[in-house]
Every structure is written in structure tokens, then in C-alpha cells.
Amino acid sequence: MAEKRSIFQDVETGKPEAGAPRAEPKGGMIDAGRRGARRGIRIWLMVLFALVVVMIAVGGLTRLTDSGLSITEWRPLTGAIPPLNAADWEAEFDLYKQIPEFQVQNSWMSLEDFKVIYWWEWGHRQLGRVIGLVWAFGFFGFLVARQIPAGWTKRLFFLGVLGGLQGAVGWWMVHSGLGGDRVDVASYRLATHLGLAFVILGFITWYVLLLSRPEREILQARRAREARLFSLGTGWMHFTFLQILIGALVAGIDAGRSYTEWPLMGGGLWPQQMMVIEPWWRNFFENPGTVQFIHRMTGYALLAFSVLALIRGRRSANMATRSAFTLAFCALLAQIALGIVTVVLAAPWEVAILHQFLAVILWVLILRARFHAGYPVAQSVRGR
Incomplete structure (x- = not known):
């Protein structure tokens, strides 16, 4: 005859051995959402945020010093290497002499004057490359280590897409000032470039805020x-x-x-x-x-x-x-x-x-x- 059980008695598939520790209950799907290096990803995003803020400031100073058109070519890889000798500097200066900004506004410049604005723009572009590398190392590092929380891979990858788009928009902006009768970049392209920077900041900020609290708490707060x-x-x-x-x-x-x-x-x-x-x-x-x-x-x-x-x-x-x-x-x-x-x-x-x-x-x-x-x-x- 089957043994009667109390309605309050635990139902188990098998009896544990005598003296064996009782297994702790496992968390549900909400707890599972907390897995992953949330704190590490949040710190990484905060570093990206700081770099983008610095990028905006350097971009503003580049514009205020009229340095944005000093580099007239877009070379995503080889452009990281600055002029290394006198011949290289002369070649870069000759390229600058061909655009309206020099011919109409800066024809008084010597090579030494040109170097000042060149370094501003070169620094601006290098900072963009640094941001791209920080994103890539962080994203693929967390991805390979399988430390990205559930539902976050597409979000973090999207930041990289926006960063790449920002680089293309930056060149689109610069290109508007390299020909025709303009001595500066088109203002609406500048607005697009700065606007996209704020969009990137906005997404980073939102992601940092979401990661600042446990997933379970976020789901409860949303209700x-x-x-x-x-x-x-x-x-x-x-x-x-x-x-x-x-x-x-x-x-x-x-x-x-x-x-x-x-x-x-x-x-x-x-x-x-x-x-x-x-x-x-x-x-x-x-x-x-x-x-x-x-x-x-x-x-x-x-x-x-x-x-x-x-x-x-x-x-x-x-x-x-x-x-x-x-x-x-x-x-x-x-x-x-x-x-x-x-x-x-x-x-x-x-x-x-x-x-x-x-x-x-x-x-x-x-x-x-x-x-x-x-x-x-x-x-x-x-x-x-």
C-alpha cells in the first residue's frame, strides 16, 4: 500500500543519501538574465563614453582652430602614420594648397603654420581610431569569453556600427570643404556629424543606466x-x-x-x-x-x-x-x-x-x- 504524504512534504525524484547537503534552489529565468560580466561591460562602456566626450571636445577645438580641412585624404589605415620627413610634410602641404580654404583664406601660411593645424586634425582622427579599437577589443573580448548577458550582443554590436558610420560621416563632412567655392565644411554636414556623436553618447548612457541595476530589478521597475x-x-x-x-x-x-x-x-x-x-x-x-x-x-x-x-x-x-x-x-x-x-x-x-x-x-x-x-x-x- 502506498505511503501517505503530507501536502506540505517536498516531492523529490530520489531520496538523498544520509548526511548529504541539501541542494540550493536554482534561480529562474529572471536570475539567468543577470549572468554575464554586467559590471565589466558597464565599466567598458563608461570608458567609451569618456572617449567620445573627449572626441567631441577635440572636434570642437579642431573646428575653432580651422584645422578640419588640413588633411585632404581619407586613409583609414595608412592615415595613422603622420609625415615622417621633410618630403612627406611638403607633400601634405601641397595637397592642402589645392583646396579653397588655403587659396582664399590661408594663403599666408608657411609650412610651420600648416603643421599646427595638421596635428590638430591628425590627433582628432587618431582619437577616432582609438575609440574604434577600444570598442573592438571590448566587444570581441566579451563575446569570445561568453560574458555578454542575454539580449545584449546586438546592442553592443550596434554601437560599433554607429562608430563606423560616424567615421564615414566625418569624411563626408570634410569632403564638402575640399572643392567648389567653400572655405569651410557644409554646416548641415557638421550638424549631422555632431548629432550622430550625441546619438552614440545617448545609447551608451542608456546602456550604462540599464546595466547599473540587476536585470530582475529592471524588469520589476518597468512594471x-x-x-x-x-x-x-x-x-x-x-x-x-x-x-x-x-x-x-x-x-x-x-x-x-x-x-x-x-x-x-x-x-x-x-x-x-x-x-x-x-x-x-x-x-x-x-x-x-x-x-x-x-x-x-x-x-x-x-x-x-x-x-x-x-x-x-x-x-x-x-x-x-x-x-x-x-x-x-x-x-x-x-x-x-x-x-x-x-x-x-x-x-x-x-x-x-x-x-x-x-x-x-x-x-x-x-x-x-x-x-x-x-x-x-x-x-x-x-x-x-
């Missing part, structure tokens, strides 16, 4: 998402990105130095010659007064939207979310104030670079606020 606030954070992110692109157009044609007063422009609310270039649509890319006016107006609109985001964010039941929206709004105020100072001082390179760097901080903080709305941090009732 508590503040949907409306998350959507508002998404709109805030897109609005800020648009302003960054317009700022790149300003930088591309030095529009920040065209009207150095605030809040007026040339004594009026808007510049008098806003649509003097033919065809009319070129004014939105090439007319300094028009481009700066658009940048100002978009800034005011962004401020109004940001006030709304702050009000909604402060209503969140989660303290970390409220703090994240407040901090992002404070960064926006600082960026607006610094933008005004940049215009009034006619955009000296030190202030212009600081303005660009603060844009990076603002971008990251808005992404962080959006993340907190989408994945609220659990807190006690007392914390509320």
Missing part, C-alpha cells in the same frame, strides 16, 4: 513605469537634440559672432536681413543672422517645455525621479545662461567649448531623468 512622465521625458530628449543640431549649424558658420547683443539682435527682435540669400531655403543653413535667431527662439521654446517637464517631474511619487528632473532642469538653466554669455562675448573658443561640454552634461541628465521615469527606483512608503 511601475510612469507612462505619461516617460513620454514627456522622451519629448524633452528630442527637443533638446533638435536644439543641439541647430547649435551645430550656428557653430558651422560662426553665427554666434554675428550678433553679440541680447535679448535684441541688431537693435530689433530679429535681424533685418533674414532672407537675403537665394534660394530662400539656404538662409536656414547659411545666413548667420537667421541661424542664430532660430537657435534663440528654439532655446526659449525649449525653456518653456522644460518648465512643464519640471512641474510634471516634481509630481512624481518617486523621490529619485523628482531629483533627476530637477537636476536636468538646473543644467538647462545653466546652459541657457552660458549660451547668452557666449553670444555677448562673441564666442571665444574657451567659452564655446564650455558651452558644448555643458550640452553633453545636459543631454545625459535629461536621458537620466527619462530613465528614472521609465524605471522608477523602489522606495519605502516613508521615503514617499
